[in-house]
Amino acid sequence: MAAAAGTEERGGSPQTIRAQLAVREMLMAGEIRPGERVSELAIVERSGASRTPVRAALMALADEGLLDPIPTGGYAARSFSVREVLDAIELRGTLEGLAARFAAERGASAARLADMRATLTQLDAVVDALQCNGDAFEDYVALNGRFHAQIAAAADSAVLERQIERAQSLPFASPNAFVAAQSAQKRQSLLFAQEHHRCVFDAISQRQGTRAESLMREHSRLAAQSFALSARSGEALAHVPGAALIRLTAI
Amino acid sequence: MAAAAGTEERGGSPQTIRAQLAVREMLMAGEIRPGERVSELAIVERSGASRTPVRAALMALADEGLLDPIPTGGYAARSFSVREVLDAIELRGTLEGLAARFAAERGASAARLADMRATLTQLDAVVDALQCNGDAFEDYVALNGRFHAQIAAAADSAVLERQIERAQSLPFASPNAFVAAQSAQKRQSLLFAQEHHRCVFDAISQRQGTRAESLMREHSRLAAQSFALSARSGEALAHVPGAALIRLTAI
DNA sequence: GAAACAGTTTATGTATACATTACTCCGTGA
DNA sequence: TCACGGAGTAATGTATACATAAACTGTTTC
Numbered sequence: 001m002a003a004a005a006g007t008e009e010r011g012g013s014p015q016t017i018r019a020q021l022a023v024r025e026m027l028m029a030g031e032i033r034p035g036e037r038v039s040e041l042a043i044v045e046r047s048g049a050s051r052t053p054v055r056a057a058l059m060a061l062a063d064e065g066l067l068d069p070i071p072t073g074g075y076a077a078r079s080f081s082v083r084e085v086l087d088a089i090e091l092r093g094t095l096e097g098l099a100a101r102f103a104a105e106r107g108a109s110a111a112r113l114a115d116m117r118a119t120l121t122q123l124d125a126v127v128d129a130l131q132c133n134g135d136a137f138e139d140y141v142a143l144n145g146r147f148h149a150q151i152a153a154a155a156d157s158a159v160l161e162r163q164i165e166r167a168q169s170l171p172f173a174s175p176n177a178f179v180a181a182q183s184a185q186k187r188q189s190l191l192f193a194q195e196h197h198r199c200v201f202d203a204i205s206q207r208q209g210t211r212a213e214s215l216m217r218e219h220s221r222l223a224a225q226s227f228a229l230s231a232r233s234g235e236a237l238a239h240v241p242g243a244a245l246i247r248l249t250a251i
Numbered sequence: 252m253a254a255a256a257g258t259e260e261r262g263g264s265p266q267t268i269r270a271q272l273a274v275r276e277m278l279m280a281g282e283i284r285p286g287e288r289v290s291e292l293a294i295v296e297r298s299g300a301s302r303t304p305v306r307a308a309l310m311a312l313a314d315e316g317l318l319d320p321i322p323t324g325g326y327a328a329r330s331f332s333v334r335e336v337l338d339a340i341e342l343r344g345t346l347e348g349l350a351a352r353f354a355a356e357r358g359a360s361a362a363r364l365a366d367m368r369a370t371l372t373q374l375d376a377v378v379d380a381l382q383c384n385g386d387a388f389e390d391y392v393a394l395n396g397r398f399h400a401q402i403a404a405a406a407d408s409a410v411l412e413r414q415i416e417r418a419q420s421l422p423f424a425s426p427n428a429f430v431a432a433q434s435a436q437k438r439q440s441l442l443f444a445q446e447h448h449r450c451v452f453d454a455i456s457q458r459q460g461t462r463a464e465s466l467m468r469e470h471s472r473l474a475a476q477s478f479a480l481s482a483r484s485g486e487a488l489a490h491v492p493g494a495a496l497i498r499l500t501a502i
Numbered sequence: 503g504a505a506a507c508a509g510t511t512t513a514t515g516t517a518t519a520c521a522t523t524a525c526t527c528c529g530t531g532a
Numbered sequence: 533t534c535a536c537g538g539a540g541t542a543a544t545g546t547a548t549a550c551a552t553a554a555a556c557t558g559t560t561t562c
Contacts, residue, residue, distance in 0.1 A: 013324075013545055040514070050547045052303065055514090059307065063314055065413075072554065073514050087410040091349065098345050102338075159338040162316075167414065264515055291544070301517045306544090323524060324544050506561085513554075521546075531536085 012060070015049040019057035022047035027066070027077060034079030038067060064166075086224050092167045093220020096148060099164060100212035102155035104204045112154045113205050119147045120197055127194050140190065147197060151216075154204065189226050196222065263311070266300040270308035273298035278317070278328060285330030289318060315417075337475050343418045344471020347399060350415060351463035353406035355455045363405045364456050370398045371448055378445050391441070398448060402467075405455065440477050447473065 012020070022043055026032045043054045058075050061067045067075040108116075123143045129136040152164045196219040203212035263271070273294055277283045294305045309326050312318045318326040359367075374394045380387040403415045447470040454463035 015546065037513095039512095041512090051514090052546060052548090056306070056310065059310060084408075084410050087353075087408045091346075091411055091414060094345060094349050095342075098342065157335075157338045159335050160342055163342060163414075163418065166417065266516070288543090290542095292542090302544095303516060303518090504562090507559090509556105509558085511554105511556075514552085516551075517549085519546105519548085522544085524541105524543075526539105526541080528539085529537090532534090 012056070013053060015047075015053035016056045016060070019043055019047045019049045019054045020061060022049075023057060023061055023066075032077045034077050036077050037070065038075045038077060040074070082228070085227060088167070089220055089224045089227060092164070093217045093223070095160070095164045095167050096151060096220065097213040097216040099152045099155035099157075099160055100200055100204060100216040101209040102157055102160065103151055104207050104209040104212040106156050107207060108154040108156075108204055112150065113201075116147065116150045116154070116201055116204075119143060119150060120194075120201060123147065123194055123197065127190050130190060144193075151200070151204070189222065192222060193219065263307070264304060266298075266304035267307045267311070270294055270298045270300045270305045271312060273300075274308060274312055274317075283328045285328050287328050288321065289326045289328055291325070333479070336478060339418070340471055340475045340478060343415070344468045344474070346411070346415045346418050347402060347471065348464040348467040350403045350406035350408075350411055351451055351455060351467040352460040353408055353411065354402055355458050355463040356460040357407050358458060359405040359407075359455060363401065364452075367398065367401045367405070367452055367455075370394060370401060371445075371452060374398065374445055374448065378441050381441060395444075402451070402455070440473065443473060444470065 023032075023038065026043075026046065032038055038058065040051055040054050040058070043049075043057070044051055047054065049057075058067060062069050062075050066078060068078045070076055123140070126136050126140045126143055130140060148168075152161045155161065196215065200212055200215045200219065203209075203215055274283075274289065277294075277297065283289055289309065291302055291305050291309070294300075294308070295302055298305065300308075309318060313320050313326050317329060319329045321327055354363075374391070377387050377391045377394055381391060399419075403412045406412065447466065451463055451466045451470065454460075454466055
């Protein structure tokens, strides 16, 4: 379900999608371990689709970064180091920073700004609720993702939006989603994050491109720090298993 | 040949590569016009490969941004506006700016720095030669591409390097390659570009991350201006045909 | 006992046949 | 003349059969 939120309008044929989901499930369930070869036949048996759409699914997943092509043929499940995760977070922040700049310089429409403001208001409510219980965390993830997507869209650049989508599709773009709600410290960082969101929004609506960009990058640095902290405290493994990485977006 | 320089180690099966080349050739030759549907059967007849590898090739090209998926199935040749080209150039500059920062902050190895210095020296010679005749322009494109690739590699981040590769693979990332040599004004801009290259290199070797990043972004702005000028003077079309866009890298 | 070679098995690369869907064209009716 | 509908065609989606290459295992030899 969490995965579905990020892949709402995934293009592709029905059987190809089924095969993709099967691979994701197998990775989540740990049936395929990092570094291990992903056999076409195994996916065929699991998904019920034939080899052609399975091949298409594997190609797409490899392109997404979830699988690694093997030189002699076929694919292997990838594993990720903490440093790679940090790089991915910074990369995403850089791209979204550029988007924030574009949104500010090109002048986001009043309708877009209103939408973003609405999202921020909803986020406020969810963050408040999170101070009491952790149940609303899925909501936070969804709303946060929406806000970031709204900025990417406000940049009004299909080229950039596409690239951001790709950077997000990196499974490790922000894998701290599911740990972030665990400690009080993390909840506190969500308050900071929400403050950042508001600052970025203000900069965009005031057409301050440079400021919007640097704020967005600073925002991503918070996410990186938060993840680095988790990694150091053992909440995240040095080599995070692919299973845990399907989760999406936070901070 | 120019295309081959950028796609040296393209992975994939033999027949898939043949099919990809066939599509590129058909786009270059204008046999497929922007917006037009790319028929699988046409590629099959042209390339000699069967439908399975042709499908794989089309998927890869669509992923590269050269083709657009049609909702009901199949792909269409894309066309690009001047603004999209400018966005792509700025995007690439932003990513390479981040790479320059990483290279500076993480400390590129002496060997890497020596390699970059060697490339710069060769570039100097080629730029000098270009002041006399335009024959050496292919060399300039190749060397320039190598320098940029060296920076991407010096960042020592597989995640970022991969993303840069993708941004470069956008066919319109810097399509002014083949027009840049035409006028004396353009040749002059290559001198500026080379000056930028040296500045970026100095910043990296002096471990000045922020300066390296901003210099790289400024460098990309030069490329954007150069292209914008070409576009305004009619050297580039408002909607550049895909044919002209297979060319790679300049400035 | 270890290493190398050969045979077998299993995997992917490739080709093609079949099914299904979308688009087009022609005809009929208003 | 225009609009609606149906049939035909051509496209992609899917499945499977075949070819080839790689990996593994077993045996043999040093």
